[in-house]
Amino acid sequence: MHLSLSHHLFFTSIPSTHKSTTKTPISCNVLLNPLKKSLPSPAPPFSPTKFSPEYVPPPSLGPIQKLAAAALDMVENSILIKLEKNKNLNPMIDPAVQLQGNYAPVQEVPVQTGLEVTGTIPRSIRGVYLRNGGNTLFPPTGGHHFFDGDGMIHAVTLKGGESASYACRFTKTNRLLAEASLGKPFFPKPIGELQGRLGLARLGLFYARTAIGLADSGGGMGVANVALTYFNGRLLAMSEDDLPYAVRIRPDGDLETTGRYDFDGQLRNSMIAHPKVDPATGDLYSLSYNVISQPHLKFLKFDKNGKMTREVGISLQQPTMIHDFAMTQSHVVIPDHQMVFKLSEMIQGGLPVVHDPDKVSRFGVMSKIANHESMIQWIDVPDCFCFHIWNAWEEVDDHGHRVIVVINSCLTPMESLYFSDSNNPLKAELSEVRLNLDTGRSTRRVIVSGINLEGGQVDKHHLGKRTRYVYLAIAEPWPKCSGIAKVDLDTGDVAKYLYGSRKFGGEVCFVPNEDEDEDEEEGFLMSFLRDEEREKSELVILKASTMTQVASVKIPSRVPYGFHGTFISAQELAKQSLF
Numbered sequence: 001m002h003l004s005l006s007h008h009l010f011f012t013s014i015p016s017t018h019k020s021t022t023k024t025p026i027s028c029n030v031l032l033n034p035l036k037k038s039l040p041s042p043a044p045p046f047s048p049t050k051f052s053p054e055y056v057p058p059p060s061l062g063p064i065q066k067l068a069a070a071a072l073d074m075v076e077n078s079i080l081i082k083l084e085k086n087k088n089l090n091p092m093i094d095p096a097v098q099l100q101g102n103y104a105p106v107q108e109v110p111v112q113t114g115l116e117v118t119g120t121i122p123r124s125i126r127g128v129y130l131r132n133g134g135n136t137l138f139p140p141t142g143g144h145h146f147f148d149g150d151g152m153i154h155a156v157t158l159k160g161g162e163s164a165s166y167a168c169r170f171t172k173t174n175r176l177l178a179e180a181s182l183g184k185p186f187f188p189k190p191i192g193e194l195q196g197r198l199g200l201a202r203l204g205l206f207y208a209r210t211a212i213g214l215a216d217s218g219g220g221m222g223v224a225n226v227a228l229t230y231f232n233g234r235l236l237a238m239s240e241d242d243l244p245y246a247v248r249i250r251p252d253g254d255l256e257t258t259g260r261y262d263f264d265g266q267l268r269n270s271m272i273a274h275p276k277v278d279p280a281t282g283d284l285y286s287l288s289y290n291v292i293s294q295p296h297l298k299f300l301k302f303d304k305n306g307k308m309t310r311e312v313g314i315s316l317q318q319p320t321m322i323h324d325f326a327m328t329q330s331h332v333v334i335p336d337h338q339m340v341f342k343l344s345e346m347i348q349g350g351l352p353v354v355h356d357p358d359k360v361s362r363f364g365v366m367s368k369i370a371n372h373e374s375m376i377q378w379i380d381v382p383d384c385f386c387f388h389i390w391n392a393w394e395e396v397d398d399h400g401h402r403v404i405v406v407i408n409s410c411l412t413p414m415e416s417l418y419f420s421d422s423n424n425p426l427k428a429e430l431s432e433v434r435l436n437l438d439t440g441r442s443t444r445r446v447i448v449s450g451i452n453l454e455g456g457q458v459d460k461h462h463l464g465k466r467t468r469y470v471y472l473a474i475a476e477p478w479p480k481c482s483g484i485a486k487v488d489l490d491t492g493d494v495a496k497y498l499y500g501s502r503k504f505g506g507e508v509c510f511v512p513n514e515d516e517d518e519d520e521e522e523g524f525l526m527s528f529l530r531d532e533e534r535e536k537s538e539l540v541i542l543k544a545s546t547m548t549q550v551a552s553v554k555i556p557s558r559v560p561y562g563f564h565g566t567f568i569s570a571q572e573l574a575k576q577s578l579f
């Protein structure tokens with residue numbers, strides 16, 4: 001089993017009962033860990049999503065298999081589930097907390113056309129906006145974290161003018177299909193269930209079921225719910241605990257999972273969910289980490305045609321959760337921070353991912369053409385802890401020194417990552433980290449203080465080059481997102497667009513104006529928005545240069561809060577692989 005369950009780990013301020021290194025690591029992706037205090041409404045009941053029987057036929061079992069399956073069901077129902085129900089669940093894994101309000105899952109929605117549009121969708125916006133998220137298929141029987149949910153993609157197709165359609169579909173992962181086939185959840189939930197002895201029992205039960213042929217763990221256990229990347233004509237749905245899944249966008253805007261994608265047999269291990277497509281070359285850069293054995297990290301490069309051209313093993317001292325990295329024109333920048341894997345913690349009742357206060361955060365700078373880990377220059381950045389990096393580039397400073405500039409959101413103070421402290425709340429500070437390659441020293445400067453900024457992007461055409469603007473979600477009240485911020489990195493000025501009372505969005509997606517791709521202001525910003533008071537969902541579209549809304553597309557059904565998304569232009573979509 002891949003234990004890279006950090007895939008979107010992120011801390012919140014839920015009190016921990018464990019010792020100092022066993023804090024309460026939770027969710028990743030940006031901001032969206034539902035906390036009890038921010039979700040006062042009760043959890044609505046929901047039913048499992050219905051799949052058509054011909055799509056997921058039940059497994060064909062022999063008499064002995066049926067007997068063994070029944071025995072395991074009995075063990076689960078009469079012992080394990082009862083013990084889990086008696087467990088006093090931390091809010092971070094309590095389904096009543098994690099799946100309430102707009103965090104509750106929804107059913108699949110086939111293509112809905114002719115959506116109501118307020119304002120005018122700019123004619124230059126032609127393509128598909130897609131956003132990933134967790135959407136559990138079955139009601140949990142025990143602990144569940146929102147990030148344990150099965151991957152679901154929400155897609156809005158925009159064809160200019162007022163033409164807009166919407167669909168949402170599960171990504172048909174190996175685990176989703178296996179569970180749908182049996183009509184029950186049985187793959188272990190990495191955050192919600194893999195804690196303590198009950199977590200080990202869950203794991204044991206799962207492997208007993210695979211041993212009798214109820215599922216194939218070798219086919220992958222990931223949920224593909226974190227992020228989306230369009231590369232070499234394929235939309236890839238990813239979580240860092242598995243290989244990507246390829247999803248085809250049909251001409252009518254519907255989505256169809258074509259399968260687990262191993263880059264034609266070249267990718268053997270899981271890959272992080274934030275690979276980078278080089279805008280200059282079309283090459284894909286990524287990382288893969290291994291919790292069990294060295295090298296704990298690998299750097300991967302695929303050329304624009306999908307051929308793996310580089311794999312560099314990186315021997316970290318400890319297996320480390322690395323959610324994101326950065327790319328400049330000539331280098332990659334790899335964070336090696338304090339969140340590490342300690343499987344022994346799991347046996348003691350905690351999660352296997354912990355904060356190690358004795359480790360010094362650092363960044364590794366490596367040439368894109370390096371072929372050995374000895375070519376990495378590691379530079380300590382002691383006061384920096386981040387999950388996401390928005391951009392990075394190369395500069396020469398006034399002393400003639402080579403400097404790598406990294407723009408990220410540092411989470412601080414570290415103490416508030418672990419303990420609830422209303423007097424010292426967690427902050428997501430947009431920061432500039434400067435890595436001096438000649439002196440080996442670093443600095444960190446807070447660009448914007450007093451406001452939590454996370455979940456954003458720069459113009460993807462400028463990734464790796466100096467950018468003046470970064471567009472981010474205003475992550476307040478944490479972890480919800482109440483608006484969009486456009487930050488001028490030259491001046492520190494912040495232009496805000498606030499959604500309004502009880503309206504919350506998510507990650508900001510920047511859609512470049514393909515006719516104006518040299519100007520990083522000439523584009524549009526998108527985010528799904530939930531009006532919690534009126535119980536309506538929409539896609540809001542802003543003009544980036546003025547930060548004014550130009551259109552809103554009414555979504556005919558609820559869109560839960562989710563994780564990362566992307567926009568694929570019609571020109572890019574025309575080159576979609578036929579699979």
Ligand SMILES: [Fe+2]
Pocket residue numbers: 008028029030226227274323388564
């Ligand atoms: Fe992320």
